[in-house]
Amino acid sequence: MTGAKICGLSDPATLDAAVAGGASNVGFVFFAPSPRDLPFDRAAGLAARVPEHVGIVGVFVDPDDALIDAAVAAGSLTAIQLHKTAPPRIAELRRRTGRETWAALAVKTRADLDGARALAQAADRILYDAKTPEGAALPGGMGLRFDWELLRGFAHPLPWALSGGLDAGNVGEAIERTGAPLVDVSSGVETAPGVKDAGKIAAFLKAVRR
Numbered sequence: 001m002t003g004a005k006i007c008g009l010s011d012p013a014t015l016d017a018a019v020a021g022g023a024s025n026v027g028f029v030f031f032a033p034s035p036r037d038l039p040f041d042r043a044a045g046l047a048a049r050v051p052e053h054v055g056i057v058g059v060f061v062d063p064d065d066a067l068i069d070a071a072v073a074a075g076s077l078t079a080i081q082l083h084k085t086a087p088p089r090i091a092e093l094r095r096r097t098g099r100e101t102w103a104a105l106a107v108k109t110r111a112d113l114d115g116a117r118a119l120a121q122a123a124d125r126i127l128y129d130a131k132t133p134e135g136a137a138l139p140g141g142m143g144l145r146f147d148w149e150l151l152r153g154f155a156h157p158l159p160w161a162l163s164g165g166l167d168a169g170n171v172g173e174a175i176e177r178t179g180a181p182l183v184d185v186s187s188g189v190e191t192a193p194g195v196k197d198a199g200k201i202a203a204f205l206k207a208v209r210r
């Protein structure tokens with residue numbers, strides 16, 4: 001069964017919708033420029049609603065130690081997801097936190113997949129995500145997708161997940177074409193950047209189960 005992470009949650013109603021719909025993971029973003037950036041006190045309140053069988057993934061962009069330490073504690077994080085972070089630093093944060101560590105790999109061309117090898121010793125999971133344009137404010141969470149065919153026949157060096165531009169209408173095809181064991185969505189279950197929608201979350205999770 002394919003797992004699903006609903007990312008960028010920031011209010012109780014949509015968090016509850018993700019849990020009720022069968023999400024395997026929920027995601028809290030700790031990155032100030034993001035419209036989904038979550039203050040620590042709200043992360044703590046939301047984390048208290050998450051049952052033990054659902055993972056809580058903190059999303060970071062090359063974070064410093066202070067941010068990681070505070071977020072892991074406040075959000076009761078079970079995993080950390082690192083964007084734009086060099087492999088040695090990923091390994092260091094994995095050791096420091098003792099948490100399952102997901103390394104985002106930004107993909108646009110097949111050559112980008114070469115970066116997967118360097119992550120093999122550093123992380124526990126690779127998250128293939130669409131590369132956002134040079135100079136974009138965010139390295140993810142922009143609803144962009146990459147060519148899933150690039151993953152065909154690729155020898156994944158670690159457990160992995162697929163993200164980037166997924167929604168209820170395309171996630172079934174994405175799973176069928178890539179064999180993704182886990183999918184991750186943010187914009188595709190929103191009505192505006194940072195505004196999650198319970199109905200869209202339910203529809204996404206139903207499409208994953210199908």
Ligand SMILES: O=C(O)c1ccccc1N[C@@H]1O[C@H](COP(=O)(O)O)[C@@H](O)[C@H]1O
Nearest residue numbers: 007034140141142143163164165186187
């Ligand atoms: O969602 C954000 O604001 C964000 C900020 C910084 C790094 C990553 C972020 N989101 C991640 O982006 C992917 C794909 O999102 P989308 O479905 O295309 O909107 C997902 O892994 C989010 O965790």
